[in-house]
Amino acid sequence: MSKRNTSVAKREARERLRAERERQAKREKVRRQAIVGGSALALLAVAGGVGVAVANMGGDSDNTDWGAVRTQIEDGGSGEFAADAPANTSGEDGLTIRIGEEDAANTLTLFEDPRCPACANFEQSIGDSVHAGIDDGTFAVEYVFGSFLDDRLGGSGSKNALTALGAALDVSPSAFLDLQAALYSEEFHPAESSDAFADDERLIEIAQEVPELEGNADFEAAVTDSTFAVWALQMSDKFDAAPDVSGTPTLKYNDEVVDVPKTPEDFAAVIEANSVQP
Template identity: 50%
Template sequence: MSNRNSKANKAAARERLREERARQAKREKLRRRLIVGGSIVAVLGLAAGVGVAVANMGGSDSAVSHEDWVSAAKKSKFAQPANTTGDKGTVVVVGDKKAKNTLEVYEDMRCPVCAAFEQTTGEAVLKGMKDGKYKLQFTMGTFLDENITPKGSGSKNALSALGAALNVSPDAFLEYKKALFSADNHPDEREDEFAEDAKLIKIAQQVKELKGNKDFEKAVGDGTYDQWALAMSDRFNSAKDVKGTPTVKLNGTRLTAPGADTAPMTPEQFNSAVDKALAGKS
């Protein structure tokens, strides 16, 4: 069991969570008024395809601070999920490995624009893979944990849980990612709900291969793939030509919406961009 999940640490985390929620409840009405009035600076880089929001409210750090999560993850034993390759298992490829083309998808699990992309265009992305146009390669970032005030750990914790799903199967990984990004489950990026293991396990019950899967649940609770999540985040940070999330590349070339420098956000935009790229058009 990882250090962050010892009984003492979990009890302390729960107590901090209760205290923080009480403080948040007292500030909620004021916070919403400030949002409407513009006193809180909320930056959502939709035009740049970057799901970043800054809600500088002051007060204490989140119940499980970003620093504590990272520190505990670094002290845990490294485990590489099944169905991964490359340095520290950070290459995640789904589909026919022999497919000539590769569609690279870069996302952050707290990113609201990534959630919108999944909800509107996710099926088109999967259809292209199933039709043999390309294989999919996923690189997940966690920059939102450090760019929202107070800093959190939801991106990293959700990525660790995705590692546990990937260890079950690529299909479980895809379905779980879809469930996490769904309109019913994806939280406001300022609410660090994915930092809670119970939330991640609850959502997993919507995925056939993960429902009641005790091995998966233990991996999430124990933080088995926490250190892997940090390695994947490092891979994202070193990626070239990735300005934000979502970013989509076909054979290394970034796909954009017509007349914009953003990812194609509709099925029509996406399919058009893929077809033009495959045909060798600019």
């Protein structure tokens, strides 16, 4: 073997050894994290229950001081957070999200919480039917979002997801609908006890499934800068003040509460039975 070949062989051997050491170091790091994580969960279980501990996981990347947002609202709106509503909204403080034909004879109002598993089930089974009704002019849809699961379970995933939905709505109604569908999809919707939506980067990652939001710097900045945090809390307040709404999802059709349908056929029957002819 020539000196050159010997040198190459030695260099390749050193590279293989270095790569193996890096793999071993990564495996050791994962093992240590698992031990530490398990110990932390055990301590949290003793202190306040594993449920609360799990609810708070994934929330380290939420840059919003929600207490400061609430104080700003109570003080009349002046503070560090923007008070603007997203584009494509209407009503007082931009808290009406109405999507569909402006003069639609019928209105479906959906009350949802982004972390709600029952809402995810509804959207996965009935969401396409809702969108079809919007498209063919059968009804317009008004969305009202709450964040009561953050209060009940701990964390800020509902509020943070709502800021992302506001940022999508600021782009277009179709971007909002597509992001809402993605957040509630079987692929991306977390367990109720998880606070995964508190992670800004996770929301941005999910938004890459939406063509209008993929690589959209303005949308991503609105999420990470908490541009619509004030609006999100005001929307949650609107949810809390809504009459005849005690859980999610709640459906109102022409302002009357209707049973939550389980299948597209059930939904079609509800719409047919309660629609006003134009």
